[in-house]
Amino acid sequence: MGLLRGPLASLLLLLQTQVCWLPSLASEPYLADFGEAEVTLEVGGTDLEPSQALGKVALTGCTGHEMHGAAHGEVTVLNSGTVQANDNAPEFEPQKYEAWVPENTVGHDVQSLTVTDLDAPNSPAWRATYQIVGGDDGDHFTITTHPETNQGILTTKKGLDFEAQNQHTLYIEVTNEAPFVVKLPTATATIVVHVEDVNEAPVFVPPSKVIEAQEGISIGELVCVYTAQDPDKEDQKISYHILRDPAGWLAMDPDSGQVMAAGILDRENERFVKNNIYEVMVLATDNGSPPTTGTGTLLLTLTDVNDHGPLPEPRQITICNQSPVPQVLNITDKDLSPNSSPFQAQLTHDSDIYWAAEVSEKGDTVALSLKKFLKQDTYDLHLSLSDHGNREQLTMIRAKVCDCHGHVVTCPDPWKGGFILPILGAVLALLTLLLALLLLVRKKRKVKEPLLLPEDDTRDNVFYYGEEGGGEEDQVGHWRVRRRHGCSPARDGSVWATQ
Structure with missing residues (x-):
């Protein structure tokens, strides 16, 4: 047995191999009696088990294996034993x-669209599905369903361009999930x-500009002209500036966009030049309200000149x-x-x-x-190298x-004895000099006479005079003798003299 509660638009009843068409029924409960067989109702892929019989209803057109028709569409299971069909379309308001x-x-919320639906809320027959069916040839918009309010949320998928198209008219269609x-x-x-x-x-054209420039050009020489365009319709003034110039080699005219050399371009400078390319970023600013700025990239491919001579390695x-x-x-x-x-x-x-120098x-x-042959020492060699372009x-x-x-x-390492010999020679010379001085002093001491004579000689050669003997004349004579012979007077007034 299968218990169904209406209202029902149409329903498929599967009984063994028989498919029967059941027309629209009243909203009162009813009973489908198939005799001894077990009845299962397939509703949207969900089986409803048999339930208690509330009444009997006569079915027609279900005899034998004859197929009388099939319902098209799906029904919705609202609760146990209850089936609801999507028989009400959603309507926009407004x-x-x-x-x-x-x-x-991009991603800007344009508009929320509201619909009404008479089907049971939060059921697949009530939940809305929105679709843009016209007016979006450039695929600029997208619309989704809000999970709680069931509204349609229209947003921008791409940025809109006022100068290209300042108005869009869209047509939105709504259906249900079921x-x-x-x-x-x-x-x-x-x-x-x-x-x-x-x-x-402003937009630089092209966004990245590749040009060739010869290294070593004169300061102030023109390298290129790099300008930008203003997407706005108004006639605005654009000024130019250099944003990033790692080596400080370039300058830019703010009015014309002319790029000139402000330093010596050096292709061989590995710090700033990679694969012969020197990268510079420039700015273009308009005078709008507020002012806006665009950026461009200038890629200078530096061509080589013969400005470096060959160098040997190593240099020792x-x-x-x-x-x-x-x-x-x-x-x-x-x-x-x-x-x-x-x-x-x-x-x-x-x-x-x-x-001698020889190139391979x-x-x-x-x-x-x-x-x-050269003795062991360090020498400086002057080596001149020239390249194929005769740069020396x-x-x-x-x-x-x-x-x-x-x-x-x-x-x-040289023999260390070479340092010892001069030291030993100096020591020996000093010792020799000291020895000679000692010998000379010793010789002088032997030659010098004693100051006092022997005692016996003194008695024989010296006269004694007392204080009482002789007069002034004798004393004077005695002093003369003393001075002549180098004698000194005694303490008692006598004089020692030598004949």
Whole structure:
């Protein structure tokens, strides 16, 4: 048995292999009695189990295996044992709308559309589905259903351009999630969208400009002209400025957009130039209200000139002064071909007297060799290299010559005795001088006479005079004798004298 509650528009009853057409019934409860068989109602993919019988209803046209028809559409299960069909179409209230949208805005809510539906709320037969059926040739808009209010929310998918089209008329159609079980008219709303003009930023044409410029051009020389266009219809003045110039090589005229050299463009500057390209960002600002600014990128492809000479690497060598092995140096040049290899080399400032320089067959290396014997020391070589464009570069090479044979990495340490011998010689000379001084002093002491004579000689040669003897004349004579012989008077007034 199957219990159904109306109202019903049409229903499919499946009984074993029989499909029966059940016409529209009254809203009163009814009972479909199929005798001994078990009845299951398939409603939108959901089975309704048999329930208690409330009355009997006679079915016609369901005898044998004859198919008398089938219902088209789906019904909705409202609750246990209750079935509802989508037999009411949603209607717009109101049917006409008018909205204003600023240009260039994406995701802007344009308008909310309201509908009414007599079907049960929050059922698939009540929930609305909106679709734009006309007026959006550029695919600028989209519409979705609000999950709670069931309203249609119209938003911008792309920015609108006032200068291209300042008004759009859209036609919106509404249906339900569940299809209609009978043919019903579809409601349509009309929305007129007005685009509001705003001051748009100037646009550089092209946004990224690639030009060629020769490195090393004179300061003030014209590099290029880079200008922007104003999307607005008003005649606005545009001024130009440089936003980012890493090396400070360029300047821009604010009125004409002319770009000129303000420094020396150097292609070989690895800090600012990548793959021969120097990147600069410029600005264009209009005088609108408020002012707006656009940016552009200037890509300068720098062409090479022969402004760098070749350089050897490394610039220090170590070589033996006996059977020396030539020292090979790599040659590098920042310039591109044909301003680079093959290179030529020669020694200058008399460096070729003891040294020789020879460039390899490929022309990218030079070998330095010692021609004559040199004592162990450090020497400076003047090496002149020139490239294929005859750009010459003079480089000083520091050469350390070692007392050794063949190949050497570092010079062997010299014998430390060479420092000791001069010290020993100085010590010996000092000792000799001290010895000579001692001998001279000793000799002088032996030659010097004593100040006092022996006692016996004194008695024989010295006369004694007392205080009472002799007169003044004698005393004077005595003093003369003393002065002549170098004697001194005694304490008692007598005088010692020597014959």
